[in-house]
Amino acid sequence: MSFYVTTPIYYVNAAPHLGHAYTTIAADVMARHHRQREEDVFFLTGTDEHGEPVADAAHALGIEPQQLADRNAERFKALAPSIEATNDFFIRTTDPQHEAIVQEVLARVRENGFVYEGTYEGWYCPRCADFKAENDIDEGNRCPIHHIELTREQEDNYFFRLSSFQQRLEELYAEREDFVSPRTRYNEALSFIRSGLRDVPLTRHKLTWGVQVPWDHEHVFYVWFDALLNYYTALSYANPGEDLTERFWPASYHLVAKDILRFHAVYWPALLMAAELELPEHIFVHGYLLMEGEKMSKSLGNVLDPFEVIERFGADALRFYLLREVPFGQDGSVSTASFELRYETELANELGNLASRTIAMLVRYREGAVTAGEVDPLLAEDFAGLPARVAALVDRAELTAALEEIWQRVRRLNRYVEEQAPWRLAKEDGRSGDLDLVLRTLAEGLRAVTVLLWPYLPASAERLLEALGDPDLALDRAELGAGRIERVHAIDSLFPKDRQASGA
Numbered sequence: 168m169s170f171y172v173t174t175p176i177y178y179v180n181a182a183p184h185l186g187h188a189y190t191t192i193a194a195d196v197m198a199r200h201h202r203q204r205e206e207d208v209f210f211l212t213g214t215d216e217h218g219e220p221v222a223d224a225a226h227a228l229g230i231e232p233q234q235l236a237d238r239n240a241e242r243f244k245a246l247a248p249s250i251e252a253t254n255d256f257f258i259r260t261t262d263p264q265h266e267a268i269v270q271e272v273l274a275r276v277r278e279n280g281f282v283y284e285g286t287y288e289g290w291y292c293p294r295c296a297d298f299k300a301e302n303d304i305d306e307g308n309r310c311p312i313h314h315i316e317l318t319r320e321q322e323d324n325y326f327f328r329l330s331s332f333q334q335r336l337e338e339l340y341a342e343r344e345d346f347v348s349p350r351t352r353y354n355e356a357l358s359f360i361r362s363g364l365r366d367v368p369l370t371r372h373k374l375t376w377g378v379q380v381p382w383d384h385e386h387v388f389y390v391w392f393d394a395l396l397n398y399y400t401a402l403s404y405a406n407p408g409e410d411l412t413e414r415f416w417p418a419s420y421h422l423v424a425k426d427i428l429r430f431h432a433v434y435w436p437a438l439l440m441a442a443e444l445e446l447p448e449h450i451f452v453h454g455y456l457l458m459e460g461e462k463m464s465k466s467l468g469n470v471l472d473p474f475e476v477i478e479r480f481g482a483d484a485l486r487f488y489l490l491r492e493v494p495f496g497q498d499g500s501v502s503t504a505s506f507e508l509r510y511e512t513e514l515a516n517e518l519g520n521l522a523s524r525t526i527a528m529l530v531r532y533r534e535g536a537v538t539a540g541e542v543d544p545l546l547a548e549d550f551a552g553l554p555a556r557v558a559a560l561v562d563r564a565e566l567t568a569a570l571e572e573i574w575q576r577v578r579r580l581n582r583y584v585e586e587q588a589p590w591r592l593a594k595e596d597g598r599s600g601d602l603d604l605v606l607r608t609l610a611e612g613l614r615a616v617t618v619l620l621w622p623y624l625p626a627s628a629e630r631l632l633e634a635l636g637d638p639d640l641a642l643d644r645a646e647l648g649a650g651r652i653e654r655v656h657a658i659d660s661l662f663p664k665d666r667q668a669s670g671a
């Protein structure tokens with residue numbers, strides 16, 4: 168089994184913000200989960216470096232576009248480790264290997280008869296680096312995303328014959344209802360296809376900052392086609408001396424935000440068909456993180472800096488919060504207040520206390536030793552089949568629902584502590600065996616949920632499993648009773664509350 172997940176490549180003109188962190192964290196949760204299933208996993212992220220906005224910004228700074236791209240790509244590279252993202256490669260669209268394969272694939276698209284010369288005229292947003300369809304323009308000829316005035320542009324280009332894929336795309340959507348999800352996004356893409364596809368420019372004539380068109384050196388490829396192909400090109404050179412294409416293509420999941428739905432759900436499969444390449448299995452479209460009701464983006468200037476959040480609370484807390492607070496696939500509001508509430512009530516009070524109580528009682532009553540034996544049958548029903556249920560949800564990219572399944576068991580374990588009151592058992596004569604059973608069940612239950620939480624809370628989960636003396640992360644070890652805990656060790660608080668006040 169192989170699993171290949173991608174984030175969009177991030178446009179190098181902006182600084183990394185919470186929206187970028189969000190997609191990368193989600194992809195990382197999926198990658199880690201599939202590694203727990205002992206699958207062959209490849210996780211790709213990177214930067215999109217061509218196009219007019221980068222060239223314009225560089226010229227405004229008096230530097231070359233490549234210099235600007237080099238400078239800003241470093242900031243995106245630094246984002247991944249800071250949020251504990253375990254990407255296997257970081258692609259840059261200025262990599263010469265990428266450029267060579269873009270040229271090769273698009274020359275094949277032309278040889279296959281899907282490219283012709285023409286003149287394009289339309290409303291163009293320089294910030295989107297995209298022409299806007301007539302039905303996608305705000306009042307006063309403004310970009311619906313950037314709210315800036317669009318310019319009327321006309322140029323001689325090569326066109327991609329998107330219209331000739333109308334029927335094949337409709338068939339694709341009919342045959343594969345999970346090609347795009349959630350369902351609202353599937354419907355949106357399908358209705359765009361059904362409204363009638365028109366050919367789109369494949370190249371730009373006036374620009375030089377891009378991948379040169381091999382059959383006409385006065386043109387560069389339109390930045391979107393260059394960018395989309397990253398998902399394919401990366402596999403051929405990510406591991407020097409080894410072509411991973413056979414092993415990982417087609418991609419299992421492309422994670423994208425809804426503003427780039429059309430490129431991924433319509434242009435991308437058509438382009439792959441034109442190049443005779445296999446289509447990805449799934450495109451999952453997540454929503455926006457909203458700040459005061461507006462989409463968070465650099466160009467709107469309402470950015471919450473993920474690096475600040477991480478510095479105060481740690482990357483685990485950010486990962487947990489984003490996937491817990493906003494159902495993955497929907498829009499949702501995020502705020503400092505709701506972050507601090509989740510940190511306090513869920514991470515510190517529910518999981519943190521469960522861990523510290525369980526370990527403290529084992530140390531106090533049993534000097535850390537856990538007796539061998541069965542776990543309490545009282546919890547069997549609550550935990551039966553849990554790893555498979557979580558896996559089924561992650562298979563559909565329902566990362567918030569999967570986390571909720573796990574969190575229900577964190578709460579069940581806390582109720583179990585209250586129901587069994589081990590501190591009373593410890594004082595009663597003849598209840599030593601019962602106390603052993605309760606403590607063993609708590610340690611084992613905590614271990615099982617922690618294995619499942621690892622994709623969301625990797626650093627905390629690893630610390631906790633180490634303290635429980637059973638660090639095996641394989642998903643099948645998340646069955647209650649599959650553990651081999653013999654002795655636990657005290658650890659410092661996983662989610663200290665004073666972190667909030669001290670700002671440390």
Ligand SMILES: [Zn+2]
Nearest residue numbers: 292295310313
């Ligand atoms: Zn725009």
